[in-house]
Every structure is written in C-alpha cells, then in structure tokens.
Amino acid sequence: MPSSTAILQVICPDRPALVSELSGWVAANGGNIRHADHHTDLGAGLFLSRIEWALEGFGLPREAIEPAATALAARLGGEGQLHFSDVLPRAAIFVSRQDHCLVDLLWRVRAGELPMQVPLVVSNHPDLQDLAEGFGASFVQVPLTAATKPEAEAQQLELLREHGIELVVLAKYMQVLSAEFLAAFQGGGGAQVINIHHSFLPAFQGAQPYHRAWERGVKLIGATAHYVTEDLDAGPIIEQATVHVSHRDEVEDLIRKGRDTERLALSRAVRLHLRRQVMVYRGRTAVFD
Incomplete structure (x- = not known):
C-alpha cells in the first residue's frame, strides 16, 4: 500500500x-x-x-x-x-428513482476506487432503500413538493450535520437545490455539491435533454459532472463523457447510451474531487488529471 x-x-x-x-x-x-x-x-x-x-x-x-x-x-x-490522502471524506448521495449512478458509486466505494465514506443516502422516493442499505448506508426518505421544499431542505441539512457530511453527490436527484440550501451547506468552508447532468453542457440545459438532442439529430451525446451553484446547470465543470449516436437511434436508445456516460462522468468527477485534482477559480476549473 x-x-x-x-x-x-x-x-x-x-x-x-x-x-x-x-x-x-x-x-x-x-x-x-x-x-x-x-x-x-x-x-x-x-x-x-x-x-x-x-x-x-x-x-x-x-x-x-x-x-x-x-x-x-x-x-x-x-x-x-x-x-x-488518508482522510476519507464523508459523503451523502442524493437520489430519486433512477439507480444506475447510485449503484455505480456505491460499488466503486466498496471496491476502493473512490476514497470516501458513504454513511447516508437521501431520496425523495422510497424506491432505492434496499439498494442503499445493502451497501451499508443509512437511507432516509425526505418527501418533497414545491409547497414543502423549505421544510424538506431543512430536514436534509440536519441529516447532513448529524452525519458529518462534507460532500453531497446528486446521483440523478431530480430536484433543484435552493440557493438557501447551498448557502447553508457550503457556507464558507470546503463542503461541495457535485451533480451529474444528462447532457454535454452547455448544450441542452434543463429537463429532457435526450429528447431535445434527438429532435436536433445530434451525432454525439454526453453527460457533464459539475459543481452545483445557484445557477441551474451552470456550475464549474469537472468531467464530461460522450458517446456517438446515429440516425437509427430513437430517444430510448439515447437514454440507454446516455446512462453509460452519466455513470462514467460522475464517477470520474467524484474521484478527481476526492484526490484533490480539481481547482476552482473564477467560475471555472483546472483539472490536474
């Protein structure tokens, strides 16, 4: 070793x-x-x-x-x-219903590829509880609607404090974190939030990027892992992954191929962050890979 x-x-x-x-x-x-x-x-x-x-x-x-x-x-x-390097940060993974990024991250942690601890998985749905607990993480469902968002985020912040979390990974968490949440969690310290967006940003920001990519007939799709800021899908980019598509592909094919790029970009970004190979300055990143 x-x-x-x-x-x-x-x-x-x-x-x-x-x-x-x-x-x-x-x-x-x-x-x-x-x-x-x-x-x-x-x-x-x-x-x-x-x-x-x-x-x-x-x-x-x-x-x-x-x-x-x-x-x-x-x-x-x-x-x-x-x-x-021997200090393993404590991370929480936020998810909704899709499991492919969560499975990939938890497996890589177990395999020793990602030097971090994952004591907590938070979701707005109950679907992935067995999966998270199977890897030894505590699973907490925090239901969230537009009307209950302030209370839900207050509960999430309390969970992060209880578990000593310094990194949040949004692994297909289909909700937008509020500016208040980000300010409270990140504060003036080193806490960070990493998100995976199913598009090669800055193209196709927001919802349903694969559908819009298919409509435009693009020949290359991708995923982008980035730090989260108040501006939606506009935080400093850490890693991107791409895959070729063709005129024969339907939307479902783009989504299927896109999942592979999402897993790869997110795991790479988290590893780069954990190994302190990313430096953020003036709204952009330098990545020493």
Whole structure:
C-alpha cells in the first residue's frame, strides 16, 4: 500500500520562481514529492499549483503542516488548501428513482476506487432503500413538493450535520437545490455539491435533454459532472463523457447510451474531487488529471 501523502493546492498571482519556492519548501522540510502540477492562466495573471508529497520522513509534525502551508501561500500573496490522502471524506448521495449512478458509486466505494465514506443516502422516493442499505448506508426518505421544499431542505441539512457530511453527490436527484440550501451547506468552508447532468453542457440545459438532442439529430451525446451553484446547470465543470449516436437511434436508445456516460462522468468527477485534482477559480476549473 502506498504511504499517506499531503496535498497542497495553491492559487496566487503569477510571478517567476513560484515552482522553485513551493517545491523548495517541501524539500527543505525533507518531503519526497510524488506529484507536482502547475498551470499559469495568462489572462487572469494567476498561478495554480498542486503538489503532493509523502508524509513519511517529512520534517513537520502532521498538526503543524496545515498552518505552515497556509502561511506559505499567504507569503506568495495567494490562498492554499491542504489535504491528507488518508482522510476519507464523508459523503451523502442524493437520489430519486433512477439507480444506475447510485449503484455505480456505491460499488466503486466498496471496491476502493473512490476514497470516501458513504454513511447516508437521501431520496425523495422510497424506491432505492434496499439498494442503499445493502451497501451499508443509512437511507432516509425526505418527501418533497414545491409547497414543502423549505421544510424538506431543512430536514436534509440536519441529516447532513448529524452525519458529518462534507460532500453531497446528486446521483440523478431530480430536484433543484435552493440557493438557501447551498448557502447553508457550503457556507464558507470546503463542503461541495457535485451533480451529474444528462447532457454535454452547455448544450441542452434543463429537463429532457435526450429528447431535445434527438429532435436536433445530434451525432454525439454526453453527460457533464459539475459543481452545483445557484445557477441551474451552470456550475464549474469537472468531467464530461460522450458517446456517438446515429440516425437509427430513437430517444430510448439515447437514454440507454446516455446512462453509460452519466455513470462514467460522475464517477470520474467524484474521484478527481476526492484526490484533490480539481481547482476552482473564477467560475471555472483546472483539472490536474
């Protein structure tokens, strides 16, 4: 098994010698760098860096690494986030009636492909209770209508607090989270919400994208996994997957093929997020894959 690592993400104004300063700080503390990825956004004048190093042999005690790394980012005029690879985030999966994304995520967690814990599955329907509980997750049905949405979301937020959730994955949850819900859950911390949209965004936003894609006669359909913001289907994109379709395909064929892209895009996006390979800035993402 690989040893545990520390992962530092830094965004700061671009200038010469930043790579040297960051890698030099790790080296000065006896760190062995496993991965180092950098990107300069010339238009924004920003430098983005992801450095991962082995904790074994590192000169700082674990509890001292985060304040030291934060201070380093501040000296560079930017912001930094530190994560440890052996800390498994607690995630909740929100679903409705469709099961293909939920099954895929839970199976990948069990197989060790997704480094997270899933103690909670929340749904507005009872259909997937046996499936969720079969993988050891608590299943809670929270019925939701337009009239009861504020009360339902308050109950959901309480469930997230009770279970210590820091990541929500919308795995075909056919409801729109309110701005109030997002503000309360994400707040000023690192909590995030990832959604899978059954379209290659920005095309065919909203409902029934496969039907509209079929009507337009497209030859390529896809799915998009993105962070959720107040703007519907407009959050920063993490991952996309596509598949070819033809004039022989009916709407049902597009839906069938689309499910494969949904599973793939969502699982890839969640893994990238968990491995801290995604950096969000100015409404977009840099993905160090």
